[in-house]
Amino acid sequence: MKLEILKELNAERAARRPVIIVTDTANGEQRLVKAADIAADPLRAELAKQLRMGKSGNVEVAGKKLFLNVYAPTAKLVIIGAVHISQALAPLARSLDYDVTVVDPRTAFASPERFPDVPLVAEWPDVALPPLNVDHYTAFVAVTHDPKIDDPALLHAFDRDCFYIGALGSRKTHAKRAERLRAQGAKDSDIARIHAPIGLDIGAVSPSEIAVAIMAEITAQLRLPPKEKEEAA
Amino acid sequence: MLNRDEDILQAAETWQKQGHGVALATVVETWGSAPRPAGSSLVINDDGTFLGSVSGGCVEGAVVTEALDVIASGQPKMLEFGVADETAWNVGLSCGGTIRVFVEKVG
Numbered sequence: 389m390k391l392e393i394l395k396e397l398n399a400e401r402a403a404r405r406p407v408i409i410v411t412d413t414a415n416g417e418q419r420l421v422k423a424a425d426i427a428a429d430p431l432r433a434e435l436a437k438q439l440r441m442g443k444s445g446n447v448e449v450a451g452k453k454l455f456l457n458v459y460a461p462t463a464k465l466v467i468i469g470a471v472h473i474s475q476a477l478a479p480l481a482r483s484l485d486y487d488v489t490v491v492d493p494r495t496a497f498a499s500p501e502r503f504p505d506v507p508l509v510a511e512w513p514d515v516a517l518p519p520l521n522v523d524h525y526t527a528f529v530a531v532t533h534d535p536k537i538d539d540p541a542l543l544h545a546f547d548r549d550c551f552y553i554g555a556l557g558s559r560k561t562h563a564k565r566a567e568r569l570r571a572q573g574a575k576d577s578d579i580a581r582i583h584a585p586i587g588l589d590i591g592a593v594s595p596s597e598i599a600v601a602i603m604a605e606i607t608a609q610l611r612l613p614p615k616e617k618e619e620a621a
Numbered sequence: 622m623l624n625r626d627e628d629i630l631q632a633a634e635t636w637q638k639q640g641h642g643v644a645l646a647t648v649v650e651t652w653g654s655a656p657r658p659a660g661s662s663l664v665i666n667d668d669g670t671f672l673g674s675v676s677g678g679c680v681e682g683a684v685v686t687e688a689l690d691v692i693a694s695g696q697p698k699m700l701e702f703g704v705a706d707e708t709a710w711n712v713g714l715s716c717g718g719t720i721r722v723f724v725e726k727v728g
Contacts, residue, residue, distance in 0.1 A: 391634075
Protein backbone atom coordinates (compact mmCIF):
# COMPACT_ATOMS: atom_id res chain seq x y z
CA MET A 389 0.00 0.00 0.00
CA LYS A 390 1.40 3.34 -1.05
CA LEU A 391 1.94 5.78 1.79
CA GLU A 392 -0.36 8.37 0.16
CA ILE A 393 -3.19 5.83 0.07
CA LEU A 394 -2.61 4.87 3.71
CA LYS A 395 -2.61 8.53 4.76
CA GLU A 396 -5.79 9.25 2.86
CA LEU A 397 -7.41 6.11 4.30
CA ASN A 398 -6.55 7.17 7.84
CA ALA A 399 -7.78 10.72 7.23
CA GLU A 400 -11.13 9.50 5.89
CA ARG A 401 -11.52 7.04 8.76
CA ALA A 402 -10.78 9.77 11.29
CA ALA A 403 -13.50 11.89 9.68
CA ARG A 404 -15.93 8.91 9.90
CA ARG A 405 -16.31 8.78 6.12
CA PRO A 406 -16.52 5.33 4.49
CA VAL A 407 -13.74 4.24 2.15
CA ILE A 408 -13.12 1.20 -0.02
CA ILE A 409 -9.63 0.08 -1.00
CA VAL A 410 -9.61 -1.81 -4.31
CA THR A 411 -6.64 -4.17 -4.68
CA ASP A 412 -5.66 -6.26 -7.69
CA THR A 413 -4.27 -9.17 -5.69
CA ALA A 414 -2.31 -10.50 -8.68
CA ASN A 415 0.04 -7.52 -8.80
CA GLY A 416 -0.73 -5.38 -5.75
CA GLU A 417 -2.10 -2.45 -7.75
CA GLN A 418 -4.37 -0.42 -5.56
CA ARG A 419 -6.70 2.54 -5.44
CA LEU A 420 -8.84 4.24 -2.83
CA VAL A 421 -12.49 5.04 -3.49
CA LYS A 422 -14.28 7.49 -1.21
CA ALA A 423 -17.96 6.87 -0.55
CA ALA A 424 -18.78 10.18 -2.26
CA ASP A 425 -17.04 9.01 -5.46
CA ILE A 426 -18.73 5.62 -5.77
CA ALA A 427 -21.54 6.86 -8.01
CA ALA A 428 -19.03 7.87 -10.71
CA ASP A 429 -16.87 4.74 -10.40
CA PRO A 430 -16.79 1.98 -13.05
CA LEU A 431 -17.29 -0.53 -10.21
CA ARG A 432 -20.16 1.44 -8.66
CA ALA A 433 -22.62 -1.48 -8.40
CA GLU A 434 -20.10 -3.74 -6.65
CA LEU A 435 -18.73 -0.96 -4.44
CA ALA A 436 -22.19 0.21 -3.38
CA LYS A 437 -23.23 -3.31 -2.49
CA GLN A 438 -20.16 -4.08 -0.40
CA LEU A 439 -20.42 -0.75 1.38
CA ARG A 440 -24.09 -1.25 2.20
CA MET A 441 -23.30 -4.67 3.68
CA GLY A 442 -20.28 -3.23 5.47
CA LYS A 443 -18.41 -6.26 4.20
CA SER A 444 -15.13 -6.78 2.38
CA GLY A 445 -15.01 -9.26 -0.48
CA ASN A 446 -13.72 -10.25 -3.90
CA VAL A 447 -15.09 -9.43 -7.32
CA GLU A 448 -13.91 -10.49 -10.75
CA VAL A 449 -13.92 -7.78 -13.38
CA ALA A 450 -12.56 -8.25 -16.92
CA GLY A 451 -10.54 -11.27 -15.83
CA LYS A 452 -9.01 -9.41 -12.88
CA LYS A 453 -9.58 -10.57 -9.35
CA LEU A 454 -10.10 -7.53 -7.16
CA PHE A 455 -10.35 -7.40 -3.39
CA LEU A 456 -12.69 -4.70 -2.09
CA ASN A 457 -11.78 -3.82 1.49
CA VAL A 458 -14.54 -1.80 3.11
CA TYR A 459 -13.76 0.62 5.91
CA ALA A 460 -17.12 1.76 7.30
CA PRO A 461 -17.30 3.83 10.47
CA THR A 462 -18.74 2.18 13.56
CA ALA A 463 -22.41 3.10 13.66
CA LYS A 464 -23.60 5.13 16.61
CA LEU A 465 -26.96 5.07 18.33
CA VAL A 466 -28.11 8.14 20.22
CA ILE A 467 -31.11 7.52 22.45
CA ILE A 468 -32.99 10.57 23.68
CA GLY A 469 -34.75 9.49 26.85
CA ALA A 470 -33.46 7.32 29.68
CA VAL A 471 -36.79 5.51 29.85
CA HIS A 472 -37.80 1.88 30.29
CA ILE A 473 -37.54 1.11 26.55
CA SER A 474 -34.03 2.57 26.52
CA GLN A 475 -32.94 0.20 29.28
CA ALA A 476 -33.71 -2.67 26.88
CA LEU A 477 -32.59 -0.84 23.72
CA ALA A 478 -29.11 0.21 24.89
CA PRO A 479 -27.73 -3.29 25.64
CA LEU A 480 -29.38 -4.74 22.52
CA ALA A 481 -27.79 -2.06 20.32
CA ARG A 482 -24.41 -2.65 21.93
CA SER A 483 -24.66 -6.36 21.15
CA LEU A 484 -25.16 -5.29 17.51
CA ASP A 485 -21.88 -3.29 17.68
CA TYR A 486 -23.36 0.20 17.93
CA ASP A 487 -21.66 2.85 20.06
CA VAL A 488 -24.56 3.85 22.28
CA THR A 489 -25.16 7.09 24.17
CA VAL A 490 -28.25 7.92 26.22
CA VAL A 491 -29.28 11.55 26.68
CA ASP A 492 -31.86 12.73 29.21
CA PRO A 493 -31.77 15.94 31.27
CA ARG A 494 -33.87 14.31 33.99
CA THR A 495 -31.27 12.96 36.40
CA ALA A 496 -33.79 10.66 38.06
CA PHE A 497 -34.03 8.84 34.73
CA ALA A 498 -30.43 9.18 33.55
CA SER A 499 -28.84 7.37 36.47
CA PRO A 500 -25.96 4.88 36.28
CA GLU A 501 -28.01 2.44 38.38
CA ARG A 502 -30.59 2.27 35.61
CA PHE A 503 -27.97 2.24 32.83
CA PRO A 504 -24.88 0.35 33.96
CA ASP A 505 -21.98 0.57 31.46
CA VAL A 506 -23.81 2.91 29.06
CA PRO A 507 -22.47 6.44 28.42
CA LEU A 508 -25.11 8.77 29.86
CA VAL A 509 -25.43 12.51 29.36
CA ALA A 510 -27.80 14.15 31.87
CA GLU A 511 -28.15 17.41 29.94
CA TRP A 512 -30.68 19.07 27.66
CA PRO A 513 -30.21 18.24 23.96
CA ASP A 514 -28.75 21.67 23.11
CA VAL A 515 -25.87 21.00 25.51
CA ALA A 516 -25.66 17.21 25.22
CA LEU A 517 -25.77 16.73 21.46
CA PRO A 518 -23.08 18.96 19.88
CA PRO A 519 -20.16 17.13 21.54
CA LEU A 520 -21.53 13.75 20.42
CA ASN A 521 -20.71 14.52 16.77
CA VAL A 522 -23.94 13.06 15.51
CA ASP A 523 -23.39 12.24 11.81
CA HIS A 524 -24.75 10.23 8.90
CA TYR A 525 -23.54 6.97 10.50
CA THR A 526 -25.76 7.61 13.50
CA ALA A 527 -29.15 6.14 14.28
CA PHE A 528 -31.16 8.61 16.32
CA VAL A 529 -34.07 7.61 18.52
CA ALA A 530 -36.28 9.96 20.56
CA VAL A 531 -38.38 8.18 23.16
CA THR A 532 -39.00 10.59 26.05
CA HIS A 533 -42.61 11.43 25.03
CA ASP A 534 -41.75 14.95 26.18
CA PRO A 535 -41.75 17.53 23.34
CA LYS A 536 -39.43 19.83 25.29
CA ILE A 537 -36.75 17.16 25.06
CA ASP A 538 -37.62 15.22 21.88
CA ASP A 539 -38.33 18.16 19.54
CA PRO A 540 -34.98 20.01 19.75
CA ALA A 541 -33.21 16.65 19.56
CA LEU A 542 -35.04 15.74 16.35
CA LEU A 543 -34.17 19.11 14.80
CA HIS A 544 -30.52 18.34 15.54
CA ALA A 545 -30.85 14.89 13.93
CA PHE A 546 -32.29 16.46 10.74
CA ASP A 547 -29.32 18.81 10.59
CA ARG A 548 -26.83 15.98 10.90
CA ASP A 549 -28.45 13.75 8.25
CA CYS A 550 -28.72 10.66 10.48
CA PHE A 551 -29.31 7.47 8.50
CA TYR A 552 -32.17 6.59 10.80
CA ILE A 553 -34.44 8.85 12.84
CA GLY A 554 -37.23 7.36 14.93
CA ALA A 555 -39.62 8.82 17.48
CA LEU A 556 -41.97 7.17 19.91
CA GLY A 557 -45.66 7.91 19.74
CA SER A 558 -48.89 6.98 18.00
CA ARG A 559 -49.90 8.39 14.62
CA LYS A 560 -51.92 11.05 16.46
CA THR A 561 -48.99 12.04 18.67
CA HIS A 562 -46.78 12.11 15.61
CA ALA A 563 -49.17 14.38 13.69
CA LYS A 564 -48.96 16.89 16.55
CA ARG A 565 -45.20 16.55 16.64
CA ALA A 566 -45.02 17.19 12.89
CA GLU A 567 -46.99 20.43 13.38
CA ARG A 568 -44.70 21.58 16.17
CA LEU A 569 -41.54 20.78 14.19
CA ARG A 570 -42.89 22.56 11.13
CA ALA A 571 -43.59 25.62 13.29
CA GLN A 572 -39.93 25.49 14.33
CA GLY A 573 -38.79 25.55 10.72
CA ALA A 574 -38.44 21.84 9.87
CA LYS A 575 -39.01 20.96 6.21
CA ASP A 576 -41.64 18.42 5.20
CA SER A 577 -38.88 16.28 3.72
CA ASP A 578 -37.19 16.20 7.15
CA ILE A 579 -40.37 15.29 8.97
CA ALA A 580 -41.00 12.52 6.43
CA ARG A 581 -37.72 10.94 7.50
CA ILE A 582 -38.99 10.26 11.03
CA HIS A 583 -40.01 6.67 11.58
CA ALA A 584 -43.13 7.00 13.69
CA PRO A 585 -44.70 5.01 15.17
CA ILE A 586 -41.19 3.75 15.86
CA GLY A 587 -40.00 0.23 15.00
CA LEU A 588 -41.09 -2.48 12.58
CA ASP A 589 -44.66 -3.56 13.13
CA ILE A 590 -44.13 -6.92 14.83
CA GLY A 591 -46.83 -6.45 17.46
CA ALA A 592 -44.26 -5.55 20.12
CA VAL A 593 -45.71 -5.07 23.61
CA SER A 594 -42.96 -5.15 26.25
CA PRO A 595 -40.04 -2.68 26.34
CA SER A 596 -37.69 -5.46 25.20
CA GLU A 597 -39.93 -6.32 22.26
CA ILE A 598 -40.17 -2.66 21.29
CA ALA A 599 -36.35 -2.54 21.43
CA VAL A 600 -36.22 -5.50 19.02
CA ALA A 601 -38.68 -3.74 16.68
CA ILE A 602 -36.57 -0.57 16.75
CA MET A 603 -33.25 -2.35 16.12
CA ALA A 604 -34.86 -4.39 13.31
CA GLU A 605 -36.01 -1.16 11.66
CA ILE A 606 -32.57 0.42 12.10
CA THR A 607 -30.89 -2.68 10.64
CA ALA A 608 -33.19 -2.59 7.61
CA GLN A 609 -32.38 1.08 7.10
CA LEU A 610 -28.65 0.35 7.30
CA ARG A 611 -28.53 -2.80 5.16
CA LEU A 612 -31.38 -2.98 2.67
CA PRO A 613 -31.10 -1.41 -0.78
CA PRO A 614 -33.43 1.62 -1.14
CA LYS A 615 -36.36 -0.14 -2.86
CA GLU A 616 -36.65 -3.05 -0.42
CA LYS A 617 -36.33 -0.54 2.41
CA GLU A 618 -39.61 1.09 1.38
CA GLU A 619 -41.33 -2.28 1.36
CA ALA A 620 -40.09 -3.12 4.86
CA ALA A 621 -41.27 0.20 6.32
CA MET B 622 -19.17 -6.37 10.28
CA LEU B 623 -18.64 -2.84 11.42
CA ASN B 624 -15.00 -2.04 11.90
CA ARG B 625 -13.65 -1.32 15.34
CA ASP B 626 -10.07 -2.46 15.22
CA GLU B 627 -8.30 -0.33 12.68
CA ASP B 628 -6.13 1.83 14.90
CA ILE B 629 -3.47 -0.51 13.57
CA LEU B 630 -3.61 1.44 10.30
CA GLN B 631 -2.69 4.55 12.24
CA ALA B 632 0.19 2.58 13.74
CA ALA B 633 1.29 1.59 10.22
CA GLU B 634 1.44 5.25 9.24
CA THR B 635 3.32 6.20 12.41
CA TRP B 636 5.87 3.39 12.00
CA GLN B 637 6.43 4.39 8.40
CA LYS B 638 7.03 8.02 9.43
CA GLN B 639 9.53 6.85 12.04
CA GLY B 640 11.52 5.23 9.25
CA HIS B 641 10.51 1.62 9.80
CA GLY B 642 9.91 -0.84 7.02
CA VAL B 643 6.23 -1.76 7.32
CA ALA B 644 4.03 -4.47 5.83
CA LEU B 645 0.28 -4.88 5.87
CA ALA B 646 -1.27 -8.36 5.86
CA THR B 647 -5.00 -8.56 5.06
CA VAL B 648 -7.40 -11.51 5.04
CA VAL B 649 -8.85 -11.43 1.51
CA GLU B 650 -10.76 -14.68 1.41
CA THR B 651 -12.08 -17.21 3.89
CA TRP B 652 -13.70 -20.64 3.60
CA GLY B 653 -15.31 -22.67 6.34
CA SER B 654 -15.15 -21.50 9.92
CA ALA B 655 -12.31 -19.02 9.55
CA PRO B 656 -11.73 -17.10 12.77
CA ARG B 657 -11.49 -13.59 11.30
CA PRO B 658 -13.51 -12.13 8.40
CA ALA B 659 -12.15 -10.79 5.10
CA GLY B 660 -10.71 -7.33 5.63
CA SER B 661 -9.09 -8.18 8.99
CA SER B 662 -5.51 -7.09 9.04
CA LEU B 663 -2.17 -7.23 10.74
CA VAL B 664 0.59 -4.67 10.45
CA ILE B 665 4.19 -5.68 10.90
CA ASN B 666 7.35 -3.60 11.13
CA ASP B 667 10.95 -4.53 10.41
CA ASP B 668 11.58 -5.22 14.12
CA GLY B 669 9.03 -8.01 13.88
CA THR B 670 6.60 -6.03 16.03
CA PHE B 671 3.01 -6.58 14.94
CA LEU B 672 -0.48 -5.32 15.74
CA GLY B 673 -3.89 -6.67 14.81
CA SER B 674 -4.96 -10.16 13.88
CA VAL B 675 -5.70 -12.23 10.81
CA SER B 676 -6.60 -15.49 12.53
CA GLY B 677 -6.98 -14.91 16.24
CA GLY B 678 -3.44 -16.17 16.83
CA CYS B 679 -3.18 -19.40 14.79
CA VAL B 680 -0.98 -18.26 11.91
CA GLU B 681 0.32 -14.83 12.92
CA GLY B 682 3.85 -16.14 13.47
CA ALA B 683 4.11 -17.41 9.90
CA VAL B 684 2.56 -14.21 8.52
CA VAL B 685 5.12 -12.08 10.37
CA THR B 686 7.99 -14.15 8.93
CA GLU B 687 6.64 -13.74 5.39
CA ALA B 688 5.98 -10.05 6.00
CA LEU B 689 9.65 -9.48 6.82
CA ASP B 690 10.49 -10.95 3.37
CA VAL B 691 7.93 -8.66 1.76
CA ILE B 692 9.42 -5.63 3.53
CA ALA B 693 12.84 -6.62 2.20
CA SER B 694 11.76 -7.41 -1.37
CA GLY B 695 8.90 -4.94 -1.84
CA GLN B 696 6.98 -7.64 -3.71
CA PRO B 697 3.46 -8.49 -2.48
CA LYS B 698 2.60 -12.11 -1.68
CA MET B 699 -0.50 -14.20 -1.29
CA LEU B 700 -0.43 -16.74 1.55
CA GLU B 701 -2.89 -19.52 2.13
CA PHE B 702 -3.49 -21.31 5.41
CA GLY B 703 -5.83 -24.17 6.10
CA VAL B 704 -6.07 -27.31 8.09
CA ALA B 705 -6.38 -29.42 4.94
CA ASP B 706 -3.65 -27.55 3.15
CA GLU B 707 -0.47 -29.56 2.65
CA THR B 708 1.51 -26.88 0.81
CA ALA B 709 4.52 -25.04 2.11
CA TRP B 710 2.89 -23.97 5.35
CA ASN B 711 3.36 -26.00 8.48
CA VAL B 712 0.96 -23.99 10.54
CA GLY B 713 -2.77 -24.36 10.15
CA LEU B 714 -6.04 -23.21 11.57
CA SER B 715 -7.28 -25.45 14.35
CA CYS B 716 -10.85 -24.45 13.56
CA GLY B 717 -10.78 -26.21 10.18
CA GLY B 718 -11.20 -23.09 8.08
CA THR B 719 -9.03 -21.81 5.26
CA ILE B 720 -7.87 -18.24 4.77
CA ARG B 721 -5.93 -16.35 2.12
CA VAL B 722 -3.82 -13.48 3.35
CA PHE B 723 -2.43 -10.77 1.06
CA VAL B 724 0.82 -9.29 2.32
CA GLU B 725 2.07 -5.99 0.90
CA LYS B 726 4.71 -3.47 1.76
CA VAL B 727 3.61 -0.02 2.97
CA GLY B 728 5.27 2.95 1.30
